[in-house]
Amino acid sequence: MSSLVDGNAVIGQSGGPTAVINQSLVGVVEGLLAAGAGRPGNPIRRILGMRHGVRGLTKGELIDLTDFDRPRLERLAVTPSAALGSTRDKPDEAYCKRIFEACEKHGIRYFFYVGGNDSSDTCRIVNEVSNRAGYELRCFHVPKTVDNDLVGSDHTPGFPSAARFVAMACMADFLDNISLPGIKINVVMGRHAGFLTAASALARRSDRPFEPSTDGPQLIYVPEAPFDTERFVQDVAQVYDAKGRCHVAVSEGICDRDGTPIGATLIKGGQVDAHGNVQLSGSGALGDALADLLKVKLTPAGGKPPRVRADTFGYIQRCWPDASPVDASEARGVGRFAADLATSGDLDGTVAIERVNPIGSAQPYAARFRRLDLSAVAAKTRHMPPEFLDGHCNVSRAFIEYCRPLIGTLPIYERL
Numbered sequence: 001m002s003s004l005v006d007g008n009a010v011i012g013q014s015g016g017p018t019a020v021i022n023q024s025l026v027g028v029v030e031g032l033l034a035a036g037a038g039r040p041g042n043p044i045r046r047i048l049g050m051r052h053g054v055r056g057l058t059k060g061e062l063i064d065l066t067d068f069d070r071p072r073l074e075r076l077a078v079t080p081s082a083a084l085g086s087t088r089d090k091p092d093e094a095y096c097k098r099i100f101e102a103c104e105k106h107g108i109r110y111f112f113y114v115g116g117n118d119s120s121d122t123c124r125i126v127n128e129v130s131n132r133a134g135y136e137l138r139c140f141h142v143p144k145t146v147d148n149d150l151v152g153s154d155h156t157p158g159f160p161s162a163a164r165f166v167a168m169a170c171m172a173d174f175l176d177n178i179s180l181p182g183i184k185i186n187v188v189m190g191r192h193a194g195f196l197t198a199a200s201a202l203a204r205r206s207d208r209p210f211e212p213s214t215d216g217p218q219l220i221y222v223p224e225a226p227f228d229t230e231r232f233v234q235d236v237a238q239v240y241d242a243k244g245r246c247h248v249a250v251s252e253g254i255c256d257r258d259g260t261p262i263g264a265t266l267i268k269g270g271q272v273d274a275h276g277n278v279q280l281s282g283s284g285a286l287g288d289a290l291a292d293l294l295k296v297k298l299t300p301a302g303g304k305p306p307r308v309r310a311d312t313f314g315y316i317q318r319c320w321p322d323a324s325p326v327d328a329s330e331a332r333g334v335g336r337f338a339a340d341l342a343t344s345g346d347l348d349g350t351v352a353i354e355r356v357n358p359i360g361s362a363q364p365y366a367a368r369f370r371r372l373d374l375s376a377v378a379a380k381t382r383h384m385p386p387e388f389l390d391g392h393c394n395v396s397r398a399f400i401e402y403c404r405p406l407i408g409t410l411p412i413y414e415r416l
Contacts, residue, residue: 004035004043004343005136007109011065012050012057014115014122015088016146016315017081018158019165019323020331024114024142025049025084026077027335029065032110035343038066044110044343053087054113054122058098062106077332080319090118096125103130103137110138110342114335116145116156120350121378127348140338141350141374144331146318148195151382152372154355155195157334158318160327160406162189163199165320166249167407169313170203174216174247175413181245182307183236183294186217187287189317191253191261194222194384196317198395199403200249202410216247223253224384225392227262232290233297235393240298240306252286252312262286284312324408330367337369350377359398365405 011028013021029047037044051061063084068076076083091099099122103111111126113119120141130137143150146162166188177184188197197220204215218239221227239246254262263286287310299305334351341349349371357363388399 003345005109005138006043006045007107008046008048009037009044009110009112009342010048010050010057010062010103010106010108011084011112012053012114013082013084013086013144014053014113014119015086015144017086017319018144018146018331019080019161019319019321020157020327021081021114021144022079022083023077023328023331024144024157024335026073027332027337028112028114028142028339029068029073029335030332031336031339032343033066035339045107048106048108049084052085053089053115054091054095054099055087055089056085057102058095060102060106078323078328080321080323091122091125093125093129096122096129099126100129100133100135100137104135109136110140112140112142112335112338112342114142114144116143116147117150117377117379117381119144120150120374123348123350124374124378127374136347138342138346139348139374140342140346141377142335142338143351143353143377146196147190147193149193149382150377151380152350152376153352154367155353155406157327157331157353159195160324160330160408161320161322162196162317163202163403164322164324164327164407164410165317166196166199166313167202167410168322169317170200170217170247170249171410171413173311174203177216177245177247180307181243182309183240183246183248183291183298184216185248185250185287185290185308185310187250187252187284187310187312189313190223190251192223192381192383194224194251194253195403197222197249197251198384198388198399199407201395201400202403202407217249218246219248219393220395221248221250221254221393222384222389222395223251223255224386225389226257227254227392228256229262229293231392233294236294237298250286250290254286284310287312324406326365326406326408334369341371346371348374350374352377360401
């Protein structure tokens with residue numbers, strides 16, 4: 001631990017926006033202001049925001065947040081998407097050296113970066129560069145990702161709100177599927193982790209959440225369970241033959257038994273992002289290909305093909321303006337906690353959310369925050385644990401009990 005160092009603080013947002021990422025931004029600002037930032041004689045002189053993350057920082061594109069009044073901060077907190085602007089840049093050592101040089105130029109001694117595992121890696125590298133230079137730069141990663149794939153945490157800010165959207169969208173879509181029967185496929189975000197797709201299970205009637213044949217989606221496919229196209233056809237046929245309809249949720253990152261992404265093989269010549277990943281969420285190719293497969297395989301000889309439709313939820317699920325109350329509170333909290341760490345003398349780290357009571361216990365949901373080393377999270381990916389899966393096309397009771405308290409109260413609809 002050490003006392004506060006004289007200089008400015010800077011905050012940036014990185015990666016895909018969420019419904020609550022601005023809660024974290026405001027949480028950091030609140031924590032710094034509570035420590036006296038911006039007041040005469042306080043070591044933390046100004047609170048600066050990076051325009052479009054570290055890309056803007058290296059260009060000197062900064063906005064002063066120090067004197068924002070409370071009503072404006074509160075409006076900002078409940079505004080979805082990244083108010084400062086985000087970036088998909090994945091800085092290497094040379095890029096991080098430019099980031100450090102920009103921090104030196106602008107007198108920055110407190111560096112906060114809100115983002116996922118690549119953002120935590122940026123914090124780690126910038127921290128190492130500054131340490132080698134003998135320049136005290138307190139670097140803190142503030143967690144965010146709708147994929148829920150950061151290691152070390154029970155869950156990640158941004159996920160509960162996106163999971164709420166997925167559950168409610170599938171709930172309404174299933175009622176549509178009852179009205180006009182057919183086969184409906186919904187492709188949900190999640191390149192390597194299936195948490196968000198798994199949240200579709202909460203669309204099932206709350207009085208019968210563990211009966212896979214009661215409500216849709218009857219079939220849920222996530223990257224953690226190998227996907228076999230022939231078995232997929234059989235799964236759909238079984239439900240469709242029994243009910244005359246079938247409702248399916250599929251992760252964009254489903255893979256075959258060898259780990260080859262199904263979507264990436266179908267999207268020929270697709271765009272790639274700064275991380276070299278094929279942009280799955282910006283394309284309906286996976287849903288269309290699966291729909292075409294079912295039409296071909298399930299058309300009887302001389303008969304008509306079944307009615308099959310596919311939707312790709314895409315970017316709309318990230319920032320839908322109906323945040324989970326738990327998510328909004330915790331996103332604010334991790335930002336505030338990161339600021340508290342920095343102003344209490346910690347030199348670096350990331351924030352983890354820890355569930356207090358066991359999943360499925362009679363005790364109410366509660367969580368606390370704790371500090372982790374940057375190296376514990378940086379560039380690592382968390383996957384759904386085996387106990388959250390029920391075979392190859394469903395989720396378990398344990399996952400339902402894990403996810404349900406995070407997303408808030410869902411509506412209850414009547415049936416005839």
